[in-house]
Amino acid sequence: MNMSEPTQFSATGLRGEMFRDEPMSRHVSWRAGGAAQRVYQPADLADLQHFLRQTPTDESLIAVGLGSNLLVRDGGFRGTVLLMVGALTELRMDGQYIYAQAGVPGAKLARFAASNNLCGGEFFVGIPGTVGGMLAMNAGCYGGETWQKVRRVQVLTRRGELMERTPQEYEIGYRHVKRIQDSGFMIRDGVRSAEGVTESCIPHPEACDEFFVGAWLKLETGDVEAARKEIKTLMEKxxxxxxxxxxxxxxxFRNPPGSHAAKLIEECGLKGRRVGGAQVSEKHANFIVNVDKATATDIENLIEEVRAEVESKTGVQLHPEVRIIGERA
Ligand SMILES: Cc1cc2nc3c(=O)[nH]c(=O)nc-3n(C[C@H](O)[C@H](O)[C@H](O)COP(=O)(O)OP(=O)(O)OC[C@H]3O[C@@H](n4cnc5c(N)ncnc54)[C@H](O)[C@@H]3O)c2cc1C
Structure with missing residues (x-):
């Protein structure tokens, strides 16, 4: 990975790497957006735990996997990004379960499952994110959803406590996961800022008090050849x-109940609509593509333009699935 100069943290007993003023365009699939004040890529789970124990509790923290559902505004993110990909990479059988750490990519998980004669995880191949991002989003496709397969998750609190939780401790829905707290109100990932809850995540303004670091998944035993074929077919699709x-x-955008965001956007004649270097894809209307050095502002303005136009023409309110954080330029 091509990153800015790392600062070693060996003085404090850390084994990971810290990058300062790191352009987040290097870490998000839109290849656009501002910089993070700090990016910490831990060496492993124990190192991340050690890092969090030393991090002031008022530091804004966000976990990032492959950045395939994320945009950091052009003014940047004031705080520390915890980079899980390339760091929390353990993937193994643990009895009848697959244990996968947060930084494991979906495609690797799908192939690992198939090679262990397990079925039902083929859909993970279509999600270009990590286990952590898939847990945070309840990512899914072709009828499968991440949390349908989860038996337990492993989380780290921002104070560095390692815990296990069950799905019953979360409210889980379509691209929606929130932890149900003892106090009765819910809190889940996103960003926690020094001033409290930040307004900067469009769909997701809740504070963050813990991160997914691993999960135990239960898949069915089955025909490995059929699973492999299915993986190939899904990739071609x-x-x-x-x-x-x-x-x-x-x-x-999320699909509104009973409809498809792509269909509504296409019916409103928005395919090909452009703001700066960002364009509504001609191939898939619910995708915005970076056609020519788009800024995060271009992308966010195009999202807003599409949302407003669909609402005024159809009366349907679309809600972004992508997460947007950071400061406006
Ligand atoms: C071409 C393409 C196709 C896609 N197809 C699908 C699809 O079919 N179905 C689908 O559901 N999604 C799809 N996505 C969206 C995306 O891949 C998923 O949402 C994925 O789960 C995001 O994972 P990530 O690791 O990239 O998360 P990121 O984009 O890095 O982060 C997304 C959110 O998750 C949070 N997060 C990440 N890691 C953690 C963690 N360890 N603990 C707590 N919070 C965390 C982040 O803070 C952020 O709020 C697609 C994206 C692309 C680019």
Missing amino acids: RSASQPLQLPNAGSV
Whole structure:
């Protein structure tokens, strides 16, 4: 990975790498947006735990996987990004379960499952994110959803406590996961800022008090050859229907109940609509592609333009699935 100069943290007993003023365009699939004040890529889980124990509790923290559902505004993110990809990479069988750490990519998980004669995890191949991001989003496709397969998760609190939780401790829905707290109100990932809860996540303004670091998944034993074939078919389907040659973040909007965001956007004649270097894809109307050095502002303005136009023409309110954080330029 091509990153800015790392600062070693060996003086404090850390083994990971700290990058300052790191352009987040290097870490998000839109290849656009501002810088993070700090990016910490831990060496492993124990190192991340050690890092969090030393991090002031008022530091804004956000976990990032492959950045395939994320945009950091051009003014940047004031705080520390915890980079899980390339760091929390353990993937193994643990009895009848697959144990996968937060930084494991979906495609690797799907192939690992198939090679262990397990079925039902083929859909993970279509999600270009990590286990952590898939847990945070309840990512899914072709009828499968991440949390359908989860038996337990492993989390780290921002104070560095390692815990296990069950799905019953979360409210889980379509691209929606929130932890149900003892106090009765819910809190889940996103960003926690020094001033309290930041307004900067469009769909997700809740504070963050813990991060997913691993999960135990239960898949069924089955026909490995059929699973492999299915993985191949799903990948072909994807490249036929999605503009994968251009930087994008998958579906921009959630599907409204009983309808499809892509259909509404297309019916409103918005395919090809452009703001700066950002364009509504001609191939898939719910994708916004970076066609020519788009800024985060271009992308966010185009999201808003599409949302407003669909609402005024159809009366349907679209809600972004992508997460937007950071300061405006
Ligand atoms: C071409 C393309 C196709 C896509 N297709 C699909 C699809 O079919 N179905 C689907 O659901 N999604 C799809 N997506 C969107 C995206 O891949 C998923 O939302 C994925 O789960 C995001 O994972 P990530 O690791 O990239 O998360 P990131 O984008 O890095 O982060 C997304 C959110 O998750 C949070 N997060 C990340 N890691 C953690 C963690 N360890 N603990 C707590 N919070 C965390 C972040 O803070 C952020 O709020 C697609 C994206 C692309 C680019």
